[in-house]
Amino acid sequence: MGVAGSGKTTVGRALAAALGWEFYDGDDYHPPENIAKMAAGIPLRDADRYPWLETLRCLIASRLRDGRSFVLACSALKAEYRDVLLKDNPGGQLIYLKGDYALIRDRLLRRSGHYMKPELLDSQLEALEEPDHAFTVDIRLTVDEIVRRIITVFFKNPDESVQIERKIEFLPESVSSQKIMLPNGYCSAKR
Ligand SMILES: Nc1ncnc2c1ncn2[C@@H]1O[C@H](COP(=O)(O)OP(=O)(O)OP(=O)(O)O)[C@@H](O)[C@H]1O
Ligand SMILES: O=C(O)[C@H](O)[C@@H](O)[C@H](O)[C@H](O)CO
Incomplete structure (x- = not known):
């Protein structure tokens, strides 16, 4: 989690x-109206985010039900x-990926080909409620x-860490993210 x-x-x-x-990537699940808003420099409101968060909740539930291990990127700004x-x-x-305004703004300004307007950073930080129960990482690293x-932090087995660190050295240029489509009505099950 973290701001744009x-x-x-x-x-x-x-x-x-x-x-x-x-x-x-949570960004892949925004409805087109949300993308249009952000691309136009209009911050999302709670009402824009809740249906999207519900989709992500269902995505998480479906992956857990299938016994999959996964990483989900999502702004998740508020508690x-x-x-x-x-x-x-x-x-x-x-x-939680934590950084200061100047660094994040700089990265947003340098990033190309993304619909999110750097001008929205102020509103992102305004909405942000920093988490109490998260592993917080300094994004200057x-x-x-x-x-x-x-x-x-999460995998204490030293043997496993060594293997994983080796893998990081050979990190592929890009790892394709997967997008699974949730059928209509998928999320209608009781919470
Ligand atoms: N630790 C880092 N060091 C240097 N550059 C970084 C680091 N993390 C991300 N970046 C760069 O910063 C920019 C923003 O990163 P990224 O797009 O992953 O952010 P994001 O949180 O997913 O943003 P959004 O929510 O808008 O999709 C990218 O150009 C990325 O390459
Ligand atoms: O909650 C939000 O306002 C949104 O999720 C944003 O964080 C965008 O998804 C993201 O930044 C796109 O780049």
């Missing part, structure tokens, strides 16, 4: 690759958003270092 530009997609994809897990995602989906670990730290 904090590195969720980049770190999430690298972490999933290092672990051999699936990667899902109540995180409740939607995790309340009925136990076992998830929250990782390199992506590889962030991944190593996460793996060290």
Whole structure:
């Protein structure tokens, strides 16, 4: 989790690759209206985000039901958003990518080919409620270092860490993210 530009997609994809897990990007599940808003520089409101969060909640539930291990990148800016995602989906670990305004703005300005307007950073930080129960990582670190730290914290078996670290050195250029479509009505089951 973290604001736009904090590195969720980049770190999430690298972490999933290092672990051999699936990667899902919350951005892929925004309805077109949300993308249009952000591309027009209009911040999303709670009402825009809740249906999207519900889709992600269902995605998490379906992957857990299938016994899959995965990394999901999602802004999850407010505590109540995180409740939607995790309340009925136990076992998830929250990782917060934390950085300051100047660094994140700089990264957003340098990033190309993304619909999210850097001007929306102010509203992202306004909406952000920093988590109490998350592993917090400083985004000044390199992506590889962030991944190593996460793996060290969550996977204590030294043998496993060594294997995983070797994998990081040979991290593929890009790991394709997967998008699964949730059939209509999939989420209608009682929570
Ligand atoms: N630790 C890092 N060190 C240097 N550059 C980074 C790091 N993490 C991410 N970046 C770069 O910062 C930019 C923003 O990263 P990324 O797109 O992954 O953020 P995001 O949180 O997924 O953003 P959004 O929510 O808008 O999709 C990218 O150009 C990425 O390459
Ligand atoms: O909650 C939000 O406002 C959104 O999720 C944003 O964080 C975008 O999805 C993301 O930044 C796109 O780049």
